[in-house]
Amino acid sequence: MTETFKIIEKATQSHSLSKDEIIKILKDDNANEFLFQNADKIRKKYVGNEVHLRGLIEFSNICRCNCKYCGLRKDNNLVKRYRMDIEEILNLAQKAKQYGYKTIVLQSGEDAFFSKEKICEIIKEIKKLDFAITLSIGEKTFEEYKAYKAAGADRYLLRIETTDKNLYEKMHPSMSFDNRVRCLYDLKKAGFETGTGCLVGLPSQTIESLADDILFFKELDADMIGLGPFIPNPQTPLKDKKTGNLILAIKVMAVTRLLLPDINIPATTAMETLQPDGRIIALKSGANVVMPNVTCEDCKQKYEIYPGKAGLNNSPEEYKRVITSKIEAIGRTISDGYGFRTSRLN
Ligand code: 5AD
Numbered sequence: 001m002t003e004t005f006k007i008i009e010k011a012t013q014s015h016s017l018s019k020d021e022i023i024k025i026l027k028d029d030n031a032n033e034f035l036f037q038n039a040d041k042i043r044k045k046y047v048g049n050e051v052h053l054r055g056l057i058e059f060s061n062i063c064r065c066n067c068k069y070c071g072l073r074k075d076n077n078l079v080k081r082y083r084m085d086i087e088e089i090l091n092l093a094q095k096a097k098q099y100g101y102k103t104i105v106l107q108s109g110e111d112a113f114f115s116k117e118k119i120c121e122i123i124k125e126i127k128k129l130d131f132a133i134t135l136s137i138g139e140k141t142f143e144e145y146k147a148y149k150a151a152g153a154d155r156y157l158l159r160i161e162t163t164d165k166n167l168y169e170k171m172h173p174s175m176s177f178d179n180r181v182r183c184l185y186d187l188k189k190a191g192f193e194t195g196t197g198c199l200v201g202l203p204s205q206t207i208e209s210l211a212d213d214i215l216f217f218k219e220l221d222a223d224m225i226g227l228g229p230f231i232p233n234p235q236t237p238l239k240d241k242k243t244g245n246l247i248l249a250i251k252v253m254a255v256t257r258l259l260l261p262d263i264n265i266p267a268t269t270a271m272e273t274l275q276p277d278g279r280i281i282a283l284k285s286g287a288n289v290v291m292p293n294v295t296c297e298d299c300k301q302k303y304e305i306y307p308g309k310a311g312l313n314n315s316p317e318e319y320k321r322v323i324t325s326k327i328e329a330i331g332r333t334i335s336d337g338y339g340f341r342t343s344r345l346n
């Protein structure tokens with residue numbers, strides 16, 4: 001057995017690795033199959049065969065940030081902007097109910113129109129429909145996070161994007177890495193199931209910094225980790241940069257599963273965008289969550305973070321049908337619980 005196999009074995013037993021050991025796994029492609037099989041085994045042991053479906057509503061594509069990689073960045077005036085009203089959001093939540101989803105993920109750009117009060121009102125209305133609620137609406141104050149929690153939100157997604165502070169600040173003009181980290185710890189303190197994650201393949205990102213990202217997830221004790229390959233968007237300053245490597249993204253995900261065995265890990269849209277069966281490969285390499293888009297046709301097209309986003313050509317009904325049969329075809333089942341981190345809470 002080569003050293004890499006031994007390191008993977010160790011991670012499978014102890015759920016702990018040093019930075020150098022993570023780097024060895026990420027740099028050596030000879031043990032990839034073994035890594036994916038072990039991540040799959042640990043997924044099965046800790047979170048079972050159920051796949052949790054979360055209905056995603058992209059309720060506003062207006063954003064005050066200027067993240068260099070993202071099509072929704074403020075300076076991109078080629079994108080048509082939209083903002084849903086509460087009726088539209090509730091209407092989509094009703095549809096998600098019909099598809100059987102138990103969680104609504106409310107995602108938007110950093111849109112200042114949605115004040116603390118407005119977000120709390122939306123949370124309370126959706127809560128009446130008996131959903132678990134995940135928010136993905138960006139950097140806020142501790143006080144705002146506490147208010148969302150008190151209104152009934154359960155989970156919050158905020159990717160760290162990269163733990164390389166220099167790279168972070170290059171990619172996010174006028175944003176601060178320290179504030180990003182502050183938000184994540186505030187979210188934990190406010191009682192949220194907290195999700196984070198990173199982009200894989202950002203320009204000049206190193207394997208060493210990806211290892212730091214994984215150790216950061218462990219240090220934070222994140223409840224969910226979403227990872228995706230970087231996909232250059234022609235409407236952004238990074239349009240001529242190289243696309244991230246899908247296999248490397250799946251490796252980062254598999255190592256994350258070994259180190260945080262009981263968390264929720266989505267098979268992300270960016271993975272499916274680079275390869276049609278990318279989500280299924282991810283589900284067989286440590287992932288246990290899928291977030292089908294329930295946003296209406298017109299808005300979905302405008303929520304163009306990167307080009308060719310998977311799922312744009314399917315209606316939500318079709319997507320539910322297709323993803324269900326693909327999940328069942330690999331011997332997994334669709335969960336009918338809320339899918340909190342601790343299965344006891346289901
Ligand atoms: N390629 C891949 N993922 C991207 N995101 C934003 N832009 C891109 C891109 N060009 C991801 C970020 C963000 C999430 C909502 O989408 O990680 O947190």
Ligand code: SF4
Pocket residue numbers: 063064065066067070071072073074108109110138
């Ligand atoms: Fe805005 Fe999020 Fe895109 Fe950054 S990644 S520009 S915060 S929508």
